């Protein structure tokens with residue numbers, strides 16, 4: 001189980017010490033930033049592995065390390081990409097510069113950029129989407145233009161229009177007179193995958209952000225990168241040596257019982273074993289629904305618990321992934337977006353991981369993963385029905401695979417996958433700097449302007465680290481500027 005966290009090395013006696021509670025991406029990003037500035041960091045993670053909600057486990061039947069869910073990251077996620085470069089894992093991703101959308105007509109629509117500047121770079125692919133009429137494309141384009149010119153304030157979903165502001169993105173779409181077909185085949189396809197919520201539970205500002213940052217603002221924001229190794233390897237073994245070289249201590253299976261607040265400051269943590277670990281600073285990087293439970297109620301902790309009141313009101317949405325092993329290939333595409341279907345994205349895991357079936361083994365399998373965001377329906381109907389529906393859809397999309405035998409399957413549902421980006425959600429998200437000067441909050445749920453993503457987690461970790469470094473007299477900056485709107489986008493959208 002590794003190191004003795006109670007022991008301080010000679011070196012640590014002279015360096016400021018930080019305890020990071022939680023080894024998800026927020027905790028790891030804070031650690032990476034601090035460790036690169038000669039701060040002594042101990043990461044305490046309750047589970048046996050790092051990565052938090054982005055992790056893998058071993059499937060008993062196939063022996064394969066499978067991710068809890070395929071994680072993808074867009075080109076606009078500047079902090080996440082910076083983090084990967086910082087800790088030397090950026091070479092473990094592949095970037096897709098062509099996306100494949102398949103509508104009910106079963107045609108594969110190849111979506112890629114032309115040489116034109118944003119926002120026109122994707123116009124040609126958009127125009128050619130086979131499952132829309134010209135009229136619908138025009139109506140969607142018009143609504144996108146209006147959306148980009150809106151400046152919603154996040155507190156109530158209110159917009160700059162003088163009329164009554166919409167309370168959710170579904171209401172805004174109704175105002176724009178978008179047809180059911182356009183909603184199911186365009187708006188829902190993009191937003192449910194990105195935000196994992198139904199449109200009536202999405203804040204207008206976050207819906208706008210997905211299109212502005214991802215698709216229309218810059219030429220490469222829409223590109224999708226995905227790891228070519230299991231998440232465990234990416235955030236565990238691949239980063240371990242980088243942390244070791246910088247004397248950061250990573251302790252897994254080490255649950256923290258409470259953050260200790262004494263004399264108006266954080267003095268360390270108490271572990272579930274009863275041990276105490278002192279530190280100059282504490283970063284609390286656990287999920288929103290657990291943050292408050294790490295403080296024992298007292299006069300000293302009341303202001304902190306008050307700051308976390310919004311987090312206690314946050315809601316979460318589930319994401320399910322259906323893992324399928326067939327006896328023959330279903331598609332040679334690396335991924336596909338299934339438009340207006342129950343299963344939303346198919347990932348060809350054998351191709352992405354570059355794993356060819358072992359011809360020397362009796363068992364030759366081709367591994368696919370189908371991701372379903374906002375997956376309440378999967379929970380309602382259960383695993384057997386979900387798998388059956390997804391397999392049926394794959395056979396409908398690729399009828400030539402009707403004979404393919406399903407060798408093995410499993411469904412993984414993360415019930416609290418992401419926080420729901422409900423209208424006005426930003427009011428609930430606390431800043432990283434707590435009211436106690438040496439206690440920081442980090443996590444995708446803290447205030448970052450991003451929905452629940454790896455980008456939000458990394459940005460929050462960087463913000464927490466910057467706050468600590470500033471208190472130590474170091475003005476280093478880790479937070480990356482958001483790629484600015486291209487000149488033509490600025491003209492188009494009057495920004």
Ligand SMILES: Cc1cc2nc3c(=O)[nH]c(=O)nc-3n(C[C@H](O)[C@H](O)[C@H](O)COP(=O)(O)OP(=O)(O)OC[C@H]3O[C@@H](n4cnc5c(N)ncnc54)[C@H](O)[C@@H]3O)c2cc1C
Pocket residue numbers: 021022023024025026027044045046047050051052053054068069070071072073254255256257285286287290319320414416417418442443444445452453454455456457
């Ligand atoms: C199924 C699924 C699919 C997703 N897909 C994507 C995607 O494609 N792209 C994307 O950008 N994002 C995606 N996300 C969201 C992304 O995974 C999260 O936003 C991000 O990983 C959150 O990181 P975090 O560090 O804030 O929190 P977490 O990952 O939850 O980390 C918190 C850590 O704290 C630990 N912890 C809790 N309590 C204690 C304690 N008492 N003591 C010590 N440790 C403790 C937990 O074990 C955990 O490891 C997905 C999430 C899920 C679940």
